Each structure stands twice: as C-alpha cells, then as structure tokens.
Amino acid sequence: MARVVVVGAGLGGLSTAARLGALGHQVTVLEQAGQIGGKLGLLRRDGFGFDTGPSLLTLPAVYRDLFLKTGEPLEDVLSLEPVDPACHYRFPSGLELDVPGGPGHVSRAWADALGPKAGDDWTAFHRRAAQIWDLTRDPFLESPLDGARTLLGLARNPADIRTVAPWLSLRGLGRKYLQAPEQRMFLDRYATYTGSDPRRAPAALATVPFVEHAFGSWYIPGGLWKLGAAVADRAVSHGVKIRTSASVEQVLAGSSRVEGVRLEGGETVPADVVVSGVEAAHLYRDLMPGPEGDAGRRALRRATPSLSGFVMLLALRGRTPGLRHHTVLFPDDYDAEFDHVFGTGRQAGKASPVPDPTIYISAPDDPELRPDDDHEAWFVLVNAPRHDPGAGMDWDAPGLASSYAEKILAVMAARGLDVRDRLLWNEIRTPADLERGTRSTGGSIYGSSSNGARSAFLRPANRGPVPGLFLVGGSSHPGGGLPLVGLSAAIVADLVGRA
Template sequence: MARVVVVGAGLGGLAAAARLGALGHRVTVLEQADGVGGKLGWFERDGHAFDTGPSLVTLPQVLRDLFDATGGPLEDAVDLVRLDPAVAYRFADGTRLAVPGHLDDVPGALDGALGDGAGGQWRALLDRAEAMWAITEQPFLRSPLRGAATLARLARDPSDVGTVAPWQTLRGLGARHLRDPRLRVLLDRYATYSGSDPRRAPAVLATVPWVEQAFGSWYVRGGLHRLAEAVADRARERGADVRTGTPVRRVLSDGGRVSGVELAEGGEITADVVVSGADATALYAGLLPPNRRTRAVRRGLTRATPSLSGFVLLLALRGRTPGLAHHTVAFPADYDAEFDAVFGTGRHRGVPCPVPDPTVYVSAPDDPTTRPDDDSESWFVLVNAPRHDPDAGVDWDAPGLADRYAGRVLEVMAARGLDVRDRVRWCVARTPADLARETGAVGGSIYGTSSNGARAAFLRPGNAAPVRGLYLVGGSSHPGGGLPLVTLSAEIVAGLVGPA
C-alpha cells in the first residue's frame, strides 16, 4: 500500500483519488479552495445558481467506467439527462440551426436549416472522424504518452496515418469535406474545445463533434458541480481523506524521487506517490524546483501555445425566454478575427486583445434548482478571450476593463437576437484573471496548452513525470482538456501506479 498525496480536488484529482483508493492505496487529497471541483465551479446568489465551468457531459461511458471501477453505477450518484436539441446555433446570415441530440437525426436537421446536401457533407466528415476515433482512442487517449513510441503505434498501418492526417489542420479538413461555409464555421468551433485555433489545430479534432453527436450531450440535473461532489464522495468511500482549504507550497523530492509535499501553512506530508492535478505549468514552474530531470518538459511547455481563456457573465434574469435551448451559440460574421484577437495573430499579431465581435455561448438549463422561481432564468454566458498576461498581452485586472467588456458582450448579444438588458436583475463578470486566481490555471488558460500545431499533443506533459513517483492528471496534461479526457488521465495514472 502506497501513501498517495493528490494535489488538487478538480475532477482529475478526485477521479485519481477514487481509483487509487479502490486499488488499496492510502490517499490524501489537498485542495487550496474551500470546496471541491476545480474548474467544475458553482456560484449561487439570491436563488440564482450557475455552473461556472463545463456545462455538458460528453462520452458518459468514461464516467460510467470510473464509477463502476470504484464501487457502483454512475446513475446511482447523479441524474444524467440527455439534451435534445443538443445545441441551437445562430449564424451571422440569420440562419438558425437546432442540432438534434441523436446522430441519426442530424443530417436531416442540417438539410432543413442549411439546404439539401448539407447533411450529406456533414455525414461524410463524421464518417472520417469516426475512422480517426477508432485509430486513436486506445493508443493515444487511453494510454500513457510515450513520445516516439506513441507515434510508432499510430504509424503501424500507412492507411491509418492517411486517415488521421497529422499534417492537416481542422480548417483544412473542413475545406476538403464541407462546401457550405456555415458547416465550416460549425466545425471550426470544435477547436475551442481544446482552447485552440482551427487554422492550426490538427484535423483529428474532428473526433470531438463525432463523439458529441454519436454518444450524446448530457446534463447533470442540479448542475455539473454535482458530478465533482459525487466523485469526491466516491473517493471518501474508498478511504481518501479530502482536505479543502489546504494549499500546497512545494512538491518534495529526494534522490530523484518524490518524498511528499510541503503545505503553505507549514508542515509536510510524507508520500510515496504524488499525483498533481495542478496546472502543469504551475507545477513545473513553481511547485517543483527546477532540475535537469524536468528540463525537457519545461522546455516543451515554453514552446507550446497556451490555450485560450474565457470571459464569463453570470446573468440573473427576470422572465422566461420562449423556445430557448439548453445551449445556444451565436457566431460572428468574421470568425477568424476572433482567433486573431485571442492568440495575437494576423491583424492582431503580437497584441492579443478582448474580441470586439465574439462568438457568444449561452448555457441556460431549464432546471428549477438554478433559479429562484418559474419567472426567472440564470444564464451562463461565455466568450473566448485571451489569457491574463499583464506583461505581454491583456491585463484583465486593468481598472474598468471587465465592466466595459461586459457591456460590449451584452451589446453583441442584443445584435444577435439575445437582448436581455432590460431583464437583468444583476450581472457578475468573471475574467481570465479571476479564473487564474480561483483555480491556479496560469493566466486563466482553460486547457493549459492549446492544440495549435502538429506537435502540440507531444508538447503536453505526460502523466508520468521525470521525477519518480510523480504523476499528472487534469486538462493540462495528457491526453488533454474536457471532462472525458480529464477522467481518462486519472485512469491512465491509476494504471501506472498499479494496485497496492
């Protein structure tokens, strides 16, 4: 039985704690915040309540595997609801598209909204994405990252290499398969699921819409924060000691192997294994003293492009919106201008800035637990944003910036048919700087590093650190961000540590 310390009670850390506890290890979880969940946050005020992070579950089988491996079915712990429609889109030309919650229904909906032939184009793209998924799921997403060895597994069959097309971007794949420009915009959006730019992100990200539509989009009744609480409960049931309000100052090592952690409040906890759910950049730059063993990982992090962040409005609204979907996405006329502003490229080269005309994402669950009465709504509004970088980018703490930009986002919403300005009871703005402070994500980068560039996946830190006994979970490590991949990172680490 190993003594395990898990740094961070985000979903990755909690899932690792539950799995390692089920394997017979003695586990202690240390979380700096006063509650569990990390980016699976929750905000309540005056009866209005909001998920402040992820707002849907995809690939629920990964969560079912976690709960089955640690003591009981997922459905006994949370109430999953399949969304139909999965999302409602509003395009710049006025076209509206409600994407059904079941894959077989999607082509017909596309034909109806965009014209005959649109469904066939999308279906052909998803057929390619399904083939990509079959090739990459096991050797890449469910296995440790092992550099050239991982590439070798993917390259055993030349036809597989041609299917995955590691040299091709997501934008390039869309240009090849999709004639309708609105479909190309729809595909581009999925690059943002890994905090990336579709013009640089790999074509294999087409697996994201395939997974979403093949396995469904799901909501946890009562809010997705309940998922984090359920995993924390499962970890405790397996013997884990989950301590909140307990920040870690340093990961300790001796002779090239971890020996425990030093607490910010003083004192040390001895450990045979340390699992870090902290942002990988924060781990290698601060929690872990630099040494020659970690030099290559730190170099890779400096070469990678940080992921985008997000600017959020929590809107407490009077009244109800007829026909409002659970998720609504309203696109701008110039999507490329958004990515230029976020990443400081193109017309904004070297000078990232808040997006003047952003894509607007609205999550508005029809869930009584999120509103004070039936004549109210609680909207989580997200727009893509550059990370907090006062020295070389945007200083989101600059006086007045958050309020000014909140007003701009409300104006954009109004122009896209989502004018709620006369219904607002109150509004809370949350910037990338707030995200950085609350979760430890450097600069508020939601996914750590982006998928920009063909080598981006191999610049992402692996789950086994160069220091023996140290492992990484969460969205900033392999295999990446998003609830399914974060949960898989914990499965990979549990396999690396092994049973007691």
C-alpha cells in the same frame, strides 16, 4: 499499498483519488481553495445557481467506468438527462439551426436547413471522424503517450496515416468535406473545446464533434458540479481524506523519487506517490522550481497556451420564449476572433479582447437553478486571451471588465437576445479571476492548446520527470474537457499501480 498525495481537488484529482482509494492505497487530497471541484464549480446567489465550468457531459462511459470500478453504478448516484437539441446556433448568414443528438439526426438537420448536399457532406465528414476516433482512441486517448513511438502503430499502415492526416488542420479537413460556410464555422467551434485555433489544431480534433454526436450530450439536474461532488463522495467512501484550504508550496523530491509535499505554513505531508492535479505550468514553475522541473518547463515553452474565457453570470427576471439549453451566436468574422485571442494574423503580438466575439449561452431549464419559474440563470461565455500583463493583456485594468461586459450585452442584443431590461445582476469572471481561483496560468482553461501537428506530444506526460510523480487533469495528457480528464485519471491510476 502506497501513501499517495493528490494535489488539487479538481475532477482529475478526485477521480484519481477514488480509483486509487478503491485499490487500497492510502490517499490524501490537498486543495488550496475552500471547496472542491476546481473549474467544475457552482455559484449560488439570491436563489440563482450557475455552473461556472462545463455545462454538458459527453462520453459518459468514462464516468460509468469510474463508478463501476469503485462501487455502485453512476446512474444509482446521479441522474443523467439527454440534452436535445444539444445546441441552437445562429449564423451571420441569418441561418438558425437546432443541432439534435445522434449522427443521423445531425445530418438530417443540415439537410433540412441547407439542402440534401449539406446533409450528405456532414454524413461523409462524420464517417471520416469515426475512422479517426477508432484509430486514435486507444493509443492517443486511453494510453500514456510514448513520444513519437506512439505513431509507430499507425505508421505500419499508410492508410491509417492518411485517415488521421497529421499534416492537416481541423479547418483543412473541414474544407475537404464541407461546402457550406455555416458547416465550416460550426466545425471550427469544436477546436475551442480544447482551447485551440481551428486553423492550427490538428484534424484529429474531428473526434470532438464525433463523440458529441455519436454518444450524445448529457446534463445533471442541479448542475454539472454534482459530478465532482459525487466523485468526491465515492473517494471518501474508500478512505480518501480530502483537505481544503491546504495550499501546497512545494513537491519534495529526493535523489531518487518524490518524498511528499510541503504546505504553505511549513507542514510536510510524506508520500510515496504524488499526483499533481494542478496545471502543469504551476507544478513545474512554482511547486518544482529546482532542476527536477527543468524538463517540464522546457516542454511547456514549446507549446502554445490555451485560450481563456470571459464569463458573465446573468440573473434575469422573466422567461425567454423558445430558449434552448445551449445557444451559440456566431460573429461575422471568426478568424478575427482567433487572431485577437492568440495575438496572431492581423493582431500579431497584440492579443486583446474580441470586439465581435462568438457568444455561448448556457441556460438550463432547471428549477434547482432559479428562485422561481419567472426567472432564468444564464452562463455567458466568450473566448478571451489569457491574463498576461507583461505582454499587455491586463484583465485587472480599471474599468475593462465592466465595459467589456456591457459590450457583450450589446452584441447579444444586436443578434436578437436583448436581456438588458431584464437584468437583475451580473457577476463577471475574467481570465485574471480564473487564474486566482484555480492557479491556471493566465486563466488558461486547458493548459496547453492543441495548436500545431506536434501539440499532442508537447502536452505534459502523465508520468513526471521524477519517479513517483504523476500528472492528471486537463493540462496533461490526453487533454481538457470532462471526458479526457476522466481518461487521464484512469491512465494515472493504472500507472501508479505499475510503479
């Protein structure tokens, strides 16, 4: 059995540690922060509680597999509750729509809102997305990528290539099936689940709404952060050592393979295997600054970084009638949002805060997250450009965060959710704060975006350029979000076993 060091106690690192610990490896997890969880965090203040990362779990089978392979089943450890409706949407046309769980229910919701044609259109789109899921799940999500050779299986059957349509963007696929502008806007939002622009993200991202609608949306009472805590407990039960406030300064590589890591302060932790759960850009730029990281840096230069997010944690007095678990308020001009975030189109080279953003609100009706029944805890997120002072986007500029927060509250009020007179306090988290807290470059939520047909092959591979080095988590293959991070951990655990 190998000595394994896992760098980072985010969900990817913890999941890998639990799997490897159950296999008998000697595993140590090193986390630079004072607590575990990475982006899957929790803030408690004055009796209020907020998930500061993901707010729902899709494809729970990924974590059921993790817990079954390491001990007691997931449901013996955590309570999973379905979120239904999954989300309430408000469109610029005035349409309001509750999207329920289950593919048939989603189509009926569209039919009830916009007529039978809209329901039929969504059914046809969902059927195509299911076909893409069936073709791509194993080679692209559950296995390590093998460069262009991964496409060979599909290439043997031209019909499969036509189904996946690697030449089409997600928006382009939506235009083939969806006539209603509200449905196209609804589909566009799923590109942001990977931090991407729907005009450039591949049609294969149709699998994101497919998974959500086919397998449901789930919540853990008390907050999604409990998933990370449960995985950490499972890892520790198999002898894994977790050290917080242990910042890795360098991955040590000899002439033939990794030798361990060096911490800030000089301590060396020897290892036969190093699993990096930090963002790939941080790994190759900061932890492997020598020639052994050259290949990783070159690959990252060809990729587009993902978007970031501007977050407000709102402590509110009173209750909101009819409030759903999730609410999305769409803008008049969705393209303008992506141009501002990525510095494209009308904003070419000038990424900046979105003046009229899509607003995402997570407000679970959860007694564990509020001081009493006459208060609410809201997590409010808008898509935002990365913190990049060198290119002119400086989220630390004096007054910017507070003035932008006031603007978002005003936009919420204009769209029918005015909470300003109920606000007890507002804690703001900018992309610069996310960068400092997680060492993600510029606060990129997902590392590399999925912008471009070749984006899957530009995402850092799970096997690093030095023998014994592996990458796990949202910035490596197969991507970000709780399901893909869990799949990444399963891939890496298998690779370590074969190394």
